[in-house]
Amino acid sequence: MIMSRLLAVLAALVLSSAASAQMPDLATIARSQGTxxxxxxxxxxxxxxxxxAKSHPWRNIIxxxxxxxxGSARFGAAEQHNNPTRRGVMVWVETDGTVYWSVADNLVPTHGDGGNRxxxxxxxxRATYHQVIGSNSIGVEFSGNYPDVAKGPTDAQIAAWRVLVKLLRARYGIALEHVYAHNWIDFKDARYCEGxxxxTMARQWGE
Structure with a gap:
């Protein structure tokens, strides 16, 4: 009995190692095509x-x-997909951590207010005033802070963001210091600091 359990554990470890060896790293995945x-x-x-190589030249993440x-991320992403240049973003993150990639990355949704802060x-x-704007920045929208606008992101959203921000930076070659909160670059709702x-988490996590 003990020997059979030991063999089963060893087999599982071998299969796990083989699967890990076959899975490309995040940087490789980030440069791929398709889904x-x-x-x-x-x-x-x-x-x-x-x-x-044919994507829009993205320089920042907002x-x-x-x-x-x-549940609104799914709806917002679908509306964005149907009308890519409407006011909205490329990537939407639901409260359960589900990420919706709404539009092709050679298209430019309308978001941000012109880097007016x-x-x-x-x-x-000095480096963001009228420089970090929607046309050069990937927008990532985290949904679910209704009715309390000051409500923070969920644990699932934070976990997704930890992977997503690295994925975006690797795909488009965006520097860590070019990850911005909306409130850092635009005058926004005074009730809370949007994003x-x-x-801050992304910058603290580092490379």
Missing amino acids: PEIPGLKMVWLSPWGDV VHQTEGPQ NDNKYIDN CALA
């Missing part, structure tokens, strides 16, 4: 990846939070 399976993410592909209720309240805005906790 790849991404370890650590539940990704819903409304638009598949194309050739990253973290948004919407006042939509639980210049008061240095959160960061030094600040998530952008």
Whole structure:
């Protein structure tokens, strides 16, 4: 009995090691096309990846939070997919951590208010004032802070973000210091700091 259990454990370890060896690393996956399976993410592909060399020249990531209720990320992503340049973002994250890739990465959704913050309240805005804008920044929307706009992201959203931010940076070659909260670059709702906790986490996690 003991020997059979030991053999079963060893077999499981061998299979696990073989599977790990076959799974490409995140950097390799990030440069791929189609609808790849991404370890650590539940990704819903409304638009598949194309050739990253033909994508829009993204330089920044802007973290948004919407006042939509639980379940609104799916709806928002679908609306964005149907009308890619409407006011919204490329990537939506539901409260359960599900990530929706809504539009092709050679298209530019409308988001951000022009990088109009210049008061240095959160960061030094000399490099962001009218420079970090929707047309050069990937928008990531975290849903579910309704009716309390100051409500933070869920644990599932944080776990997804830990993988997603690395994936986006690897795919588009975006520097860590180019991950911004919406409130860091634009004057927003004074009741809370939109995206600040998530952008801070990304920078603290580092490379």
